[in-house]
Amino acid sequence: MNANHIAKISVELNIKPRQVQATAELLNESATVPFISRYRKEITGSLDEVEITAIRDRLEQLGELDKRREAILQSLIERDLLTDELAAKINAAKTMAELEDIYLPYRPKRRTRATIAREKGLEPLALLILEQGNIDPYAEAEAYINEEKGVASAEEALAGARDIIAETVSEDQQTRAHMRELYAVSATITSSVVKNKEEEGAKYKDYFDWREPVTKSPSHRVLAMMRGENEGFLRLHVAPSEGEALMLAKRFFVKGIGPASEQVDTAVDDSYKRLLGPSMETEIRNELKRRADEEAIRVFAANLRQLLLAAPLGQKRVLALDTGYRTGCKVVCLDRQGKLIHNETLYPHTGGQKAIEASKILRSLCEKFQIEIIAIGNGTASRETETFVREANLPKIPVVMVNESGASIYSASEVAREEFPDYDVTVRGSVSIGRRLMDPLAELVKIDPKSIGVGQYQHDVDQSALKKSLDDVVESCVNGVGVDVNTASKQLLTYVSGLGPGLAYNIVKHRNENGPFNSRHQLLKVKGLGPKAFEQAAGFLRIREGENPLDGSAVHPESYHIVDKMSKDLGCKVTDLMINPAIRKQIALEKYTSDKFGLPTLRDIMQELDKPGHDPREQFEVFEFAGGIEKMEDLREWMKLPGIVTNVTAFGAFVDIGVHQDGLVHISHLADKFVRDPNEVVKVGQKVRVTVIAIDVPRKRISLSMKANPEVGKGVG
Secondary structure (H helix, E strand, O other): OOHHHHHHHHHHHOOOHHHHHHHHHHHHOOOOHHHHHHHOHHHHOOOOHHHHHHHHHHHHHHHHHHHHHHHHHHHHHHOOOOOHHHHHHHHHOOOHHHHHHHHHHHOOOOOOHHHHHHHOOOHHHHHHHHHOOOOOHHHHHHOOOEHHHOEOOHHHHHHHHHHHHHHHHHOOHHHHHHHHHHHHHHOEEEEEEOOOOOOOOHHHHHHOEEEEEHHHOOHHHHHHHHHHHHOOOEEEEEEOOHHHHHHHHHHHHOOOOOHHHHHHHHHHHHHHHHHHHHHHHHHHHHHHHHHHHHHHHHHHHHHHHHHHOOOOOOOOOEEEEEOOOOOOEEEEEEOOOOOEEEEEEEOOOOOHHHHHHHHHHHHHHHHHOOOOEEEEEOOOOHHHHHHHHHOOOOOOOOEEEEOOOOHHHHHOOHHHHHHOOOOOHHHHHHHHHHHHHHOHHHHHOOOOHHHOOOOOOOOOOOHHHHHHHHHHHHHHHHHHHOEEOOOOOHHHHHOOOOOOHHHHHHHHHHHHHHOOOOOHHHHHHOOOOOHHHHHHHHHHEEOOOOOOHHHHOOOOHHHHHHHHHHHHHHOOOHHHHHHOHHHHOOOOHHHHOOOOOOHHHHHHHHHHHHOOOOOOOOOOOOOOOOOOOOOHHHOOOOOEEEEEEEEEEOOEEEEEOOOOOOEEEEHHHOOOOOOOOHHHOOOOOOEEEEEEEEEEOOOOEEEEEOOOOOOOOOOOO
16 A cells, blocks of 8 residues: 555545545455445545545556556666656656656657757757857857768758757756646637538537637537537637747746847747647647546536436336337336236327227226336327327326436347347337336446436547446445345346446346345355455345345344344344334444444444335426427427426536427526536436427427526526
8 A cells, every 4th residue: 555645645635544544445455435435434434435436536546657657667777768866756756747747858759850850960069059158059050060961051950959959848847847837727729610611510600710718618618629620620729829838938948149049049939839839739638628528427427326316116017108100109018026017019199090999908908907107208209199198098097208218229238138038129118118117226227328318428528437437326326225136137236336247147047046035144155256245245235024124224234243232132123123213212322332333333223223225215206297288389488387307417407398309408597596517406307397488499499497587688698
């Protein structure tokens, strides 16, 4: 464990060194973030998942820095270039940029104008000119004329010397550090349209002539402009004013006003335009991209968390419809465990006898399978299908519109083929719609998070960083809710702390071959699931109505003895502690503390005894769109409508109001007060009431407002 890393992270995150040290040791032992935050509070000082994740990520970054440092030192040793002074500077470097700046003059490089000049023997002349003494550069250059080396004149000798000086300037550590700071503070990002691409790139019209300081450019604009550039429609340039940058560089190198200084001045101009400037622009663009990626990933992760933690319907008999016009509506009936028990296709939108027949079949299915709720995918013909269902004279069965984003991805996936090998994609898609109403988390883990439709420029950001962040969110949600080990799919079990695909597969296989688990300790009979994996996973796995009542709770098996002692001391059963608050009130927690189990763990145990296996998600509520508003043409300005937030971005929130096209509530219309971050006001899945303030049918754009009185100061902002 690197003590310097621990100290650095402690300062950066404002977390005590012993907490960082303890967390690092647990992570080094392959403990997961959910496990550490839930079951090792005494060791970490009750750090939460966010803090533990930050420590983990910073440790990885510093580890990468050390790897690069080691590689650089090894390279210098192999080329016999390492001195004690250089080694000290390399070992003292605190950032990757500083490390690379130190290494830059020694990095193996292709033949440059400067290396060619050195080969011609012009380096002594360059060094002489850099001293800027009282010399005549042209006279000094005469001594370096050598036609055999390709130096035909004094001017050619001076040009070569300036090339060497230019490279020296661009590789100077101090100059680069100050120039980097100037770019970070004063650079402007400029976007212009590529000639003759105006029509083809019309979607980037806002950026055909755009300028703004990099300090004020939000992530979504940066990513939009970079995408436009990648697609060949925009040309970007990021730099401070050239005069300011040149003045900064010359401050370090131009020392006078004589002839030698004039040569240096010219070399610095060339260095900035040809070497230093482009290098700094690449760096600032990379930094802008990194920051934009970070923000976009943060937004995506927050949206995904809300979607995964959406209120579950629970175990109900569901009839689900994947809607369509010509191809009909694919109907499935699911039992209370989500098992497919019937499927067929109805044609309610073709008119005539087929529509009448569809209504009869729907009533028959609801009666035969005792349907308790109807789920309708929100795709093509969804509102028309909702009207058909409501007019079918069914008993009082709730009808719910379900966001079907990603259902088609799931239906064509290997997971779906494995689950339903004898059914086509339409049936699988309908099942997914029904199941995601019953338990969004259990169903959505089967889909690549990028396909769920709650991101912003997700295909433009660093894909490995995105995957890592989204995997963290899914893991956090799955373990926060807990998993029934006897009903969970392989995909859901994969995200349980300490498991993964292999052990998840083995658990399902063992369950299929031996029947349901009756206790958590039976998990140790699963092939490959040893004590370490059991320690990490057991607390998050639930066994309903098992041999031990605590197996259905979040109390970890390592703490069962504490609860047993509590019940023994009070002369009651463990189940009595779980159902009788009066008995629990008699427990003095301090009596049960030890070196390993302190008050944080004991308080968690008491919460679990109060609500064993409590699901932290909200209670499910049926939502209905406004009747008679089914397409954009039905909308009118200043209509007030119910809606559901489908996506939150840096610039606002998209809301489904039931017309097959989400409307945008711009950040300036999210509230009657100033909003800095839309996530402070809305979340994915939230039910809201909005006002329609603008409709553009040809461009399929709807502008909405959540202000109490949006007509004041009309406009979207």
